[in-house]
Amino acid sequence: MSDLNHTPAQWVAVDWGTSHLRLWPMGADGVPLCRIDSDKGMSRLTPAEYEQTLLNLLEPYLTSDGEVTVVCCGMAGSRQGWAEAPYMATPCRPPSFETATRVATGDKRLRVHILSGVKQSEPADVMRGEETQIAGVFATHSKLDGVICLPGTHTKWVSVQKGSITGFSTFMSGELFQLVSDHSVLRHTLAHEGWDDQAFDAGCRDGAARPDHLANALFGLRAAALLNDLDPVAARARASGYLLGMEVAAMRDAWRGRPVVVVGDNAIAQAYATALKIGGATVEIFEAEKATLAGLSAARAQMK
Amino acid sequence: MSDLNHTPAQWVAVDWGTSHLRLWPMGADGVPLCRIDSDKGMSRLTPAEYEQTLLNLLEPYLTSDGEVTVVCCGMAGSRQGWAEAPYMATPCRPPSFETATRVATGDKRLRVHILSGVKQSEPADVMRGEETQIAGVFATHSKLDGVICLPGTHTKWVSVQKGSITGFSTFMSGELFQLVSDHSVLRHTLAHEGWDDQAFDAGCRDGAARPDHLANALFGLRAAALLNDLDPVAARARASGYLLGMEVAAMRDAWRGRPVVVVGDNAIAQAYATALKIGGATVEIFEAEKATLAGLSAARAQMK
Secondary structure, eight states: OTTSSSOOOOOOEEEESSSEEEEEEEESSBBBBBOOEEOOOOGOOOOOGGGHHHHHHHHOOSSOOOOOOEEEGGGGSSSTSOOOOOOOOSBOOOOOGGGGGEEEOOOTTTEEEOOOEEEEETHHHHHHHHSHHHHHHHHHHOOOOOOEESSSSSSSEEEEEEEEEEEEEEHHHHHHHHHHHHSGGGGSSSSSSHHHHHHHHHHHHHHOOOGHHHHHHHHHHHHHHHHOOOOOOOHHHHHHHHHHHHHHHHHHHHHHHHEEEEOSSSHHHHHHHHHHHTOEEEEOOOOOHHHHHHHHHHHHHHHO | OOOTTSSOOOOOEEEEEESOEEEEEEEEEETBBBEEESSSOOOOOOOOGHHHHHHHHHHHGSSOOOOOEEEEEGGGTTTTSSOOOOEEEEEEEEEGGGGOOOOOOSTEEEEEEOOOOEETTTTEEEEEHHHHHHHHHHHOTTOOOOOEEEEEEEEEEEETTTTTEEEEEEEHHHOOOOOHHHHSGGGGGGGSOOOOOHHHHHHHHHHHHHHGHHHHHHHHHHHHHHHHHOHHHHHHHHHHHHHHHHHHTHHHHHHHHEEEEEESHHHHHHHHHHHHHHHHHOOEEEOHHHHHHHHHHHHHHHHH
């Protein structure tokens, strides 16, 4: 039953991650009619539940008889997702519509395609979703010869050249920070919100200079809280800075003397941009949603 | 009510940590009558509960009228413990009986003393309990000019010279490993037991060579499990090796060309000894219980 108050979607762009689901019913002019956010990420769904999840959210944008193309990126294409969309191996262009996996649906109004992820064999690494954001960056930066940094719980650093992904590295610094902040002996030492630019800056420099001291530097925050009443907000920014300083230093050979595009617009992306600038990099910020939509739109445009 | 089947204790040695409590009622010959293990660590007790905890465990070793000296080290002396035993500041000798804190008890048969911990102001660091093990090592290694490594959840590296503690560094690598193993995206990638010497060795070398890549190396184990079926036991040993390789490298200036005494006899201590040997250090293992008892006995012997 479609709601006549809604304009039918020409096609649907979907970013289906581990914990989140985002849908953009698209209008005739290539502009989203709206964005629908849901918490029905991969981790909460069995394969059989994906179709109904889509139908529940998209019903108002479907017509009773027409077929609508749905282009998905992200963890929906993982082995534990809706249907496995095999990885492309580096070096490669960002996966296109051509290599997408068609998923059969009971409801004939849906025509679902899941884009492939990208894998690297040595050192072993994987991505699902970020490759589509990279395609989105290429839509406006076709000649980019540099590094695309996609910050998150598991941040990706992607070397790109002539429209191809030549290699990439994932860092789980965000997850380490969260674990230390929520579950370690530092859980009462680190504030859970708030920021201190100066402490972050100092942390970045220390992490870059003495990465091997990480486990000592973290315990030192607890000792400084005990002995010197270290401010919890400063402690939080310092711990975060230490981890990002290490990470930026580790990727130095990839970004030195090359342009860096940071995909994101939240606090984490800002922190990465700051850490990169402290390290001496030239950084451009690229909005995450814009990258995802441009990547999914590029795949849609490749449909014959 | 004393149990007449037990020999009364001449004095009692106590190691009162965060999660464990160990008591040794001592015989006339300086040898423990037995060892009593309890889970009544600091984290489970309010200050008012310490005395009764001692009495419950020691009753069989007390006489109805005599006074028995109880010498404690560890977290019982922290601000959240039984009574705060102020820290001595480095450089210093391991705290002696002279600076111990006398704790008043309702039961006059107990005469309780808590040994001080040690603090370092720059960089901020603290220890409680390890200083007593160091005193215990000094009992047989009075001229040691080197490093004492005390492995654990929070490992201490202590520089010693002429019977003094000149400085120390705490690393929470053990806690980081536990967090990654139990709570991170790697919780299904890392086995929770088992060992692989070769993978540990490779991890140590990688961690020493590229400490800044830690967050990438850890995620790489997950990717290698996904793409190459990496064995979970090898993944566990590799992650542990990476963290210990970093730590041993960070302490290289302290141990290079100097003797290293590792206090401990469990798997963690063995792993540290191995990581140190891979790094090129000369290592002697010193039994942990022997160190604690010798340190507490040394303090008892200082009583006037």
